[in-house]
Amino acid sequence: MTERTGGCLCGAVRYTITTEKTGLGGCSCEQCRRHTGSLLVSLDAPGEAIRFVAGEPAVYTSSSWAERGFCRDCGSTLFYRVTAGKMAGWTAMAAGTLDTLEGLSLENEVFADGTAGAYLLAGAHERLTGEETMKKYGAGA
Numbered sequence: 001m002t003e004r005t006g007g008c009l010c011g012a013v014r015y016t017i018t019t020e021k022t023g024l025g026g027c028s029c030e031q032c033r034r035h036t037g038s039l040l041v042s043l044d045a046p047g048e049a050i051r052f053v054a055g056e057p058a059v060y061t062s063s064s065w066a067e068r069g070f071c072r073d074c075g076s077t078l079f080y081r082v083t084a085g086k087m088a089g090w091t092a093m094a095a096g097t098l099d100t101l102e103g104l105s106l107e108n109e110v111f112a113d114g115t116a117g118a119y120l121l122a123g124a125h126e127r128l129t130g131e132e133t134m135k136k137y138g139a140g141a
């Protein structure tokens with residue numbers, strides 16, 4: 001297991017995430033677009049793999065099955081977290097808040113058509129449209 005460290009822009013919120021994963025996920029669904037201002041690229045892990053070691057993220061309930069964390073001081077997007085169903089606790093930490101992205105690479109992308117082609121992620125990763133995403137993951141995506 002690798003412990004990585006991260007935090008928001010102002011440093012008020014700091015966290016660790018412990019996972020073997022090195023693949024990042026990208027999401028361009030409308031909610032991720034609006035919450036991040038672009039798209040959410042994340043390192044995903046179960047809730048118990050993430051520890052907040054300084055500060056407390058503010059949380060916005062974005063749907064009946066998920067919430068989004070951010071820093072109340074600087075506004076940095078910190079995470080997307082599933083709050084209901086069998087995936088409850090599963091958390092997508094915003095990769096851009098990691099202290100280093102060394103050793104990580106984009107593995108898959110969901111709602112890849114969410115930007116209407118205005119901006120696209122290059123590379124040979126798995127790419128699912130919104131329709132394909134809903135078919136594969138359902139409403140929890």
Ligand SMILES: [Zn+2]
Nearest residue numbers: 008010071074
């Ligand atoms: Zn902050």
Ligand SMILES: [Zn+2]
Nearest residue numbers: 027028029032
């Ligand atoms: Zn999304």
